[in-house]
Amino acid sequence: MTVRNEIHRLVEAAFGRAQSAGELPALELPEFAVERPARPEHGDFAVSLALRLARAARMPPLQIAQAIARHLDRPEFLDRVEVAPPGFINFFLNDRWVCRQVEAILAAGPEYGRVSPGPGLNIQVEFVSANPVGPLHVGNGRGAVLGSTLANILGLAGHRVTREYYINDAGSQMDAFYRSLWARYLQALGHEAEFPPDGYPGQYLVEIAREIVAEHGDRFARMPEAEGRLALGKLGVEKVLGLIRRDLADLRVEFDVWYSEQSLYDSGLFQKVLNLLRERGFVEEREGALWFVSTALGEDKDNVLIRSNGLPTYFASDIAYHYDKFAIRKFDRVIDIWGADHQGHVPRMKAAVQALGFDPDRLIILLTQMVTLRRGAEVVRLSKRTGEIITLREVIDEVGADACRYFFL
Incomplete structure (x- = not known):
């Protein structure tokens, strides 16, 4: 059970005991949330249930919160509980208990956090x-x-x-890719070829074309153009997917x-x-x-x-x-x-x-949301190496997968 769920259970039980003691009227407990306060001085978790009950109970919310707090159990993970105007119950975790959780997490290893909610979806x-x-x-x-x-x-x-x-891998963007790679392929073979105005101008396409020439020579150029362009394009897609798979694998x-x-x-x-x-x-x-x-x-x-x-x-x-x-x-x-x-x-x-x-x-x-890269105070918009858009590969190479995963989240 999580701390949040345990606090929810503690409040439910305390509410019932306060009613049994005659400190709160016989009301049905409404749904309520255990929240994380925006400011640390307001605790690690907070409940605003009293504010929701005030009208039905015909009591000041601060008085309701005090009644619930008096009947709260104090498990080991809690350091203290404070009631704050206009009717918040603030929960502060025990620092020593929090520190011990590091040992529990390390001991659990990859199984830490696994729960059994019944038949999963x-x-x-x-x-x-x-x-x-x-x-x-x-x-x-x-x-x-x-x-x-x-x-x-x-x-x-x-x-x-x-x-x-x-x-x-369907639609107009693929047609533009095929025509772009065809032009770079012919250029890599030493032929004159006009680059399409709606093509993909990145240097990566020049490198892929050179790689294909090294592996297959002029094989595709010897085919009828439509057939050769299609076959070359499909090979180019596989090579791009290879780059994508590599980068994602390195990002785990x-x-x-x-x-x-x-x-x-x-x-x-x-x-x-x-x-x-x-x-x-x-x-x-x-x-x-x-x-x-x-x-x-x-x-x-x-x-x-x-x-x-x-x-x-x-x-x-x-x-x-x-x-x-x-x-x-x-x-x-x-x-x-x-x-x-x-x-x-x-x-x-x-x-x-x-x-x-x-x-x-x-x-x-x-x-x-969109990503903004900074190197120090400077916003980085273009790759130093290519002068083009910054690739995921460059960021992984510079800061590593762990830093990428942490900051992207």
Whole structure:
């Protein structure tokens, strides 16, 4: 049992004894929380139950708090209990007891914190899920550490946890990546090749192209261009994923499943889900595009599923992906960890889950805030080595995995 839960139990028992002693009227105990005070002089934990009881008890909250405090047991972990105006009960932990917990934690080893809540839930935690078009940047690190830590805690709490990385290997960004790598590959072979204006200009792509030339020579250049570009692009994605896997492993972030977005289309699942939404009346065709009628579920606007050019939106494939999570793999809870720039997508994703026939409360979306790097007092925005965005690899190499995990949390 945690200290917080034990204090909750102590207060419940003291409330009952105060009633039995006639110091408090016969009232039903309302729900209350054991909180951490903002200021240390107010204790390690505090309860404001008396403030909630004052109206019903027709007593000053300070008097109620004093009555409860008089009947509190004093277990070993408590140093003292203080009542403070207007009706707080503040709990101070015993310093010697706190110090002894270090020995208990070390003795328990990896088992420390494990609880047995009964039959656990089947929970998926999907996090990072960066496009495989380049190395992870420092901002990806926060979501990686948060997801990894949350999954570890859920596992210790007795739940069955699946850690999943959703590989966004379909759509327009992949086409831009393929064309970018094709240009760098031809340049590495000594050919003239124009770099696409919407391409990925990072130095990492030049290095990947040189590596492929060293391994395969002009093999892809000898193919018909469309065929060669596709084969080269797929190889490039594998190499980028290799970099991503390496960086995450060095950060001690592990995944059980690497799920390909493209597989949604290859398996026919995307079309199946689109047909399901159409049958349920949540798909309309207008302006040459297919729309998800999210306004029917309380949203302020509808959202495009298939653009007028015939290409699916990222949102459309995400709906099919979440159908797979709930309908096929039958997770009890799904936790998505997204960057703060995706905040506006949360309501429509919840609406889509509801349209598929599932309780939207089973989907929990956590948003991570942006990362600011400082070296001393200076805010660091660009890599010294490349003059480009700072990669997660550079931060791991400079400060180590432990410091990364600590500060990202």
